[in-house]
Amino acid sequence: MPRDFLKGVKQKYDVIVIGSGLAGLTSANILGRAGYDVLLLEQHYKLGGMATWFKRPKGHIFDVSLHGFPYGMMKSCRRYWCQEIADRIVPLRGVLFDNPQFTLKTTYDRESFTELLQSKFGVEAATIREFFDTARGMNFYDDQQLTTKELFERFFPGRNDITRLLMEPITYANGSTLEDPAITYGIVFSNFMSKGVYTFQGGTDLMIGLMKDELEKNGVDIRIKSPVDKISTENGRVKSVHVGDREIECRSVVSNANLLTTIFKMVGEEQFDKDFVEDAKAVRVNNSSTQVYMALGPDDHLDRDTGDLLFTSTAENFETDLLLSRDVTSRTFSVYYPDTRPHDKRQRHLIVSSTNARWEDWADLDDEAYEASKQDLIETTIDALDKYVPNARERVIFSEAATPRTFYHYTRHHHGASFGTKFEGLPVSQALPTQISGLFHAGSVGIIMSGWLGAINYGVIVSNEVDQLLMK
């Protein structure tokens, strides 16, 4: 008989959280801590969603999305998780840009960028100050007509090189492009510029492990390998959640599944107003990604000067289309030094190359073409790495690739989306409880609620609403 992953689950809960990405985990923790009966269901065998890692033979542990997040993560972890997690958040100081327009190194904060924009790009101090203040003053309810491209054009007309400097890291962080609303850029860029880029020392596995301990301490029931098939409603209210042939009753649901999956697959469009369904159908999911994971040998050493995050490109100019193209010209290398996992005796250097990608470019390849494309991605990436890690081909002892299909497989996100939805997803996500009482969504939406910090904070915002409803 197959193992019953739902063994011991109660008949009824105050809250069922579907999905254990950082938004789902955080919601479950806050509501569990507030004293509610909470059940957390995850379809995969691991918690964390896109905040994940994987192990390979010979002791390699690869992090998928660990480098990096803004300083705000420290505060959010302290407040919504625990001091132990917050204490392990450390800065990444080596951010490198290398492309045909410029090569430079920065600590990626306002001070460093101000200095660079003045000395290397010849921009007046007043213009730089005004740009930073404008970005910092942006709110998500501000004018959405202005695009990021127009924002850059206003302050730095005709300067494609400055556009590249300002945009490349944010595209890596949340998949946004020059065509997205400027407010999404301003909010995320300002978060990073306040104090630079940070990471979690100990690795994603340790962080998710500590979060799991905290959830259990707060009385949350956690079940893995439990995919939700359906959310049932009755008289406009959430009633229960179905996993296989089990029906579990609940007063509210926080879905950390993809927004469109929640609406169209789990609930069903007939349960919503026509206008809402129209709005939901118009929501575009963000792009997906490809990644190449590379490990150096156990006795190899990489100088710290190599940098932590390397934004590299061979394209002459910066354009959104080039960033997504199968003909890869831009790669972000995240370098994981041995101190990523100080407790690990194997002093391993690992490099993960990330490039944004389109689902359509990978979805329909037959098996043979798919494998060949993956291999080509690995080979060209190792070639590109050679400039930063000399003799990369001899030094890389293990490599593997992930594609939009890989991301779909593990997350079940529509089209393998690795950054949630475009901006219009946020109002749809927020309107869900006005359609069905007790039904909430928390996850990467609207670009600003994306990334580790965005996801955690959105989990908090939604928990506040759940608490408000349940306390009535």
Add this chain to the structure above:
Amino acid sequence: MTPAEIRAAIIEILETIAPDEDLSNLDDAKEFRDQMELDSMDFLDIVMELRKRYRVQVPEEDYANLVSMQSTVSYLEPKMADLPAE
């Protein structure tokens, strides 16, 4: 609770939210944001703490009332008047 007790309750919440801030010189008439580093998540935390500690609901459309100590206390007065002092 009296307005003075409500004020003390808010100070207690602010101390947990912004442990590094010195609140002894807080000007009640001035906006919090002009005197200390508070972002939108911090305001949300104030709302959540009020609910947790005093079961007071502050709906989203009323968040604007929390800009300064003075406006916060006058907004909460009718909601918290019947609560016993701690």
